[in-house]
Amino acid sequence: xxxxxxxxxxxxxxxxxxxxxxxxxxxxxxxxxxxxxxxxxxxxxxxxxxxxxxxxxxxxxxxxxxxxxxxxxxxxxxxxxxxxxxxxxxxxxxxxxxxxxxxxxxxxxxxxxxxxxxxxxxxxxxxxxxxxxxxxxxxxxxxxxxxxxxxxxxxxxxxxxxxxxxxxxxxxxxxxxxxxxxxxxxxxxxxxxxxxxxxxxxxxxxxxxxxxxxxxxxxxxxxxxxxxxxxxxxxxxxxxxxxxxxxxxxxxxxxxx
Numbered sequence: 001x002x003x004x005x006x007x008x009x010x011x012x013x014x015x016x017x018x019x020x021x022x023x024x025x026x027x028x029x030x031x032x033x034x035x036x037x038x039x040x041x042x043x044x045x046x047x048x049x050x051x052x053x054x055x056x057x058x059x060x061x062x063x064x065x066x067x068x069x070x071x072x073x074x075x076x077x078x079x080x081x082x083x084x085x086x087x088x089x090x091x092x093x094x095x096x097x098x099x100x101x102x103x104x105x106x107x108x109x110x111x112x113x114x115x116x117x118x119x120x121x122x123x124x125x126x127x128x129x130x131x132x133x134x135x136x137x138x139x140x141x142x143x144x145x146x147x148x149x150x151x152x153x154x155x156x157x158x159x160x161x162x163x164x165x166x167x168x169x170x171x172x173x174x175x176x177x178x179x180x181x182x183x184x185x186x187x188x189x190x191x192x193x194x195x196x197x198x199x200x201x202x203x204x205x206x207x208x209x210x211x212x213x214x215x216x217x218x219x220x221x222x223x224x225x226x227x228x229x230x231x232x233x234x235x236x237x238x239x240x241x242x243x244x245x246x247x248x249x250x251x252x253x254x255x256x257x
Contacts, residue, residue, distance in 0.1 A: 001026060001065045003056075005083060006043075007034055009208050010097055011071030014242040015043045018249075026063055033159065051079070056086035065090075069245065071097040074230040075203055081233065096235040097245050099206040104227060109219055111226045112204075116140050122199060122226050125149035130197035132181075132214055133228065135162045138169055141201070153195045155179065182210030188217035200225040 004015050006027040015027045015038060026045045027038050035048040051059065060068065070083045080096070087094035104110050111122055119141060123129070127150040131141065135156045145152045154171060156162050158178035166176055177191065188210075192200060200218045204227055205211050211227070218225040239245045 001063045003028060003059060003063065003065045003068045005068070005070045005072045005079060006038060007031075007072045007076065008099070010099055010242055012038055012041050012043070014069065014071055014097060014245055016041050017242055017246055019043060026059075026065070028059070051082070053082040053085045056082055057089050060086060060090045060092060065092060067093050067095065067249075069095045069097055074098055074205060077231040077233060080235075084236070094236055095245060095248070096238040097242065098238060098240065099208050100240045101204060101230065102206050102211045104204075105215065105219070107219060109222070109224045110215060111224055112229055113226055114229050116144075116228060119201070119226055120144050120148060122224065123148035123150045127151070127198040128153065128196055129199045129201060130192055130195055131155065131201040133201050133203055135165055138166065138171070142169055142171075153177065153197070155181075155191070182208070183213060185213040185216045185220075188213050189220055192217055192221055192223060197223055199223065201228070202226070203228045204230045
């Protein structure tokens with residue numbers, strides 16, 4: 001059995017490829033929507049919900065898993081650390097599948113930061129900030145933006161749970177753009193312009209996360225964009241495509257023959 005933490009496009013693709021060549025696959029996702037996407041792709045065994053290291057260890061033991069593949073989002077550092085720890089405890093191999101990082105253009109309007117706390121240096125009173133960071137970072141950035149007298153517009157997933165969380169955090173309907181991405185350069189440009197953004201916030205989520213079109217749209221409009229760099233973890237084995245993972249697994253299988 002191979003456990004795949006499959007909360008990304010790359011993870012879903014890998015589950016399908018593994019299953020197609022006869023591997024027993026258990027796909028783990030946190031959201032109902034993620035589970036539905038896997039079902040649409042034909043993945044047969046799916047579990048949905050949050051897991052910590054103890055939960056992952058139990059999952060490995062119950063399913064007698066021989067391998068865990070971490071294909072979570074580049075910013076899901078907590079679950080990656082938990083997966084590495086669970087794999088060590090269980091004595092099985094851990095592989096990391098992570099989309100390649102995007103190369104940011106060297107431009108004065110592109111502002112890389114390594115921590116969200118550094119956002120404050122780029123804020124000013126009366127500034128309208130358009131966040132594409134998602135809903136999980138809102139609790140951290142709302143007080144920072146308010147403290148500087150700036151105004152927030154947040155683009156988030158159109159799910160009832162996300163919108164309830166935004167409401168609980170005090171955001172008003174006119175501060176929310178509830179849409180599923182990624183978006184084209186033209187659509188990003190239209191949204192940034194429509195909401196009169198003075199500053200855009202993004203994560204370094206790579207091309208699949210739409211970073212290139214966000215940066216391109218911001219630069220076309222002459223708007224600064226703050227890009228939060230992905231966390232750096234010490235992965236024992238890391239691959240940048242599902243094809244590379246498949247080739248590695250095939251080599252390992254041949255070596256055992």
